[in-house]
Amino acid sequence: MEVDPSQHSCPNTECPDCGKVGAGNIRIHCSRDRRLRCATCNKRFSARQGTIFYKLRTDEKTVLTALALLAERNSARATARILGTNEDTVLEWLAKAAQHAAQVSELLIRKLNISQVQLDEMWSFVEKKDKHRNQPDPAPDKGDAWAWRCIDVASRLRIANHLSKTREVADALPFISKVADRVDGFEVLLTTDKLKAYQAAMLEVFGVPEPEQSRRTGRPRRRRKVFPPGLLYGQIDKEREYGRLVCVDRRAVVGTMTEIQAALDRDGSCKVINTSLVERDNLSVRQHNGRTVRKTLSYSKDWQMH
Ligand SMILES: [Zn+2]
Numbered sequence: 001m002e003v004d005p006s007q008h009s010c011p012n013t014e015c016p017d018c019g020k021v022g023a024g025n026i027r028i029h030c031s032r033d034r035r036l037r038c039a040t041c042n043k044r045f046s047a048r049q050g051t052i053f054y055k056l057r058t059d060e061k062t063v064l065t066a067l068a069l070l071a072e073r074n075s076a077r078a079t080a081r082i083l084g085t086n087e088d089t090v091l092e093w094l095a096k097a098a099q100h101a102a103q104v105s106e107l108l109i110r111k112l113n114i115s116q117v118q119l120d121e122m123w124s125f126v127e128k129k130d131k132h133r134n135q136p137d138p139a140p141d142k143g144d145a146w147a148w149r150c151i152d153v154a155s156r157l158r159i160a161n162h163l164s165k166t167r168e169v170a171d172a173l174p175f176i177s178k179v180a181d182r183v184d185g186f187e188v189l190l191t192t193d194k195l196k197a198y199q200a201a202m203l204e205v206f207g208v209p210e211p212e213q214s215r216r217t218g219r220p221r222r223r224r225k226v227f228p229p230g231l232l233y234g235q236i237d238k239e240r241e242y243g244r245l246v247c248v249d250r251r252a253v254v255g256t257m258t259e260i261q262a263a264l265d266r267d268g269s270c271k272v273i274n275t276s277l278v279e280r281d282n283l284s285v286r287q288h289n290g291r292t293v294r295k296t297l298s299y300s301k302d303w304q305m306h
Contacts, residue, residue, distance in 0.1 A: 015043065016040060109157070112183060115154070120192065150179045150278070153267065193275055235273070
């Protein structure tokens with residue numbers, strides 16, 4: 001593939017033309033090795049720098065085919081067999097692509113104007129389920145794995161992901177922090193299942209100090225955190241008996257039911273407090289990623305690759 005210098009920028013942070021795409025300072029230094037040169041600072045660099053292909057000897061088409069095969073539920077071993085390469089190599093490409101995709105998401109998905117999000121946590125495991133592990137287990141990176149997900153209801157964009165071993169407040173905190181980072185302001189409706197960790201984590205992340213009350217006597221009290229005005233939070237509690245849904249209870253946790261209903265009507269995507277869209281998204285993940293399919297032998301054996 002021909003290298004187009006106008007699509008690249010100088011990576012040298014000390015160069016006055018650093019990061020400027022199409023500024024006319026980039027020249028081809030060696031087209032066979034895909035090396036470019038900045039005419040301003042004279043620094044040479046690879047055209048693949050900053051991409052998943054950097055320092056790979058394999059051609060781009062093969063790497064992209066491997067990633068497409070993995071995305072269509074083929075195992076790493078099957079992908080390696082199809083392409084006549086090594087399984088470790090395929091896993092290396094996958095790790096590089098995943099890291100790059102996470103960085104791109106972090107850069108692009110931030111401070112979005114979102115009015116309603118659904119949050120949920122999906123169970124899976126690495127190598128062995130917790131209930132089958134010997135206690136105490138010496139391997140902290142094996143066992144049950146909870147994948148936390150948040151989607152924007154209007155666009156169905158998955159705006160935040162997090163992986164943890166348990167579902168405690170300490171696990172919910174980094175996840176809710178990511179959600180807060182990606183949503184612009186407080187005026188958002190959050191809906192979840194009845195997991196208690198959500199409310200405590202939301203108060204910690206979104207909370208503001210309660211308004212000061214004038215007291216004539218006594219020591220000033222330590223100000224607690226309260227939810228900011230505009231933020232709404234509704235929970236859905238699904239009661240099951242022998243796997244069958246018998247009762248659905250919806251409740252307002254932050255804000256009133258009337259305020260939540262008004263927000264739902266304004267948004268127009270859901271009529272009631274719901275987590276069905278993020279639950280459906282979990283099914284899509286299970287469908288496309290062989291490691292998360294239930295009752296399968298293609299589960300993860302390594303926490304990093306999960
Ligand atoms: Zn330069």
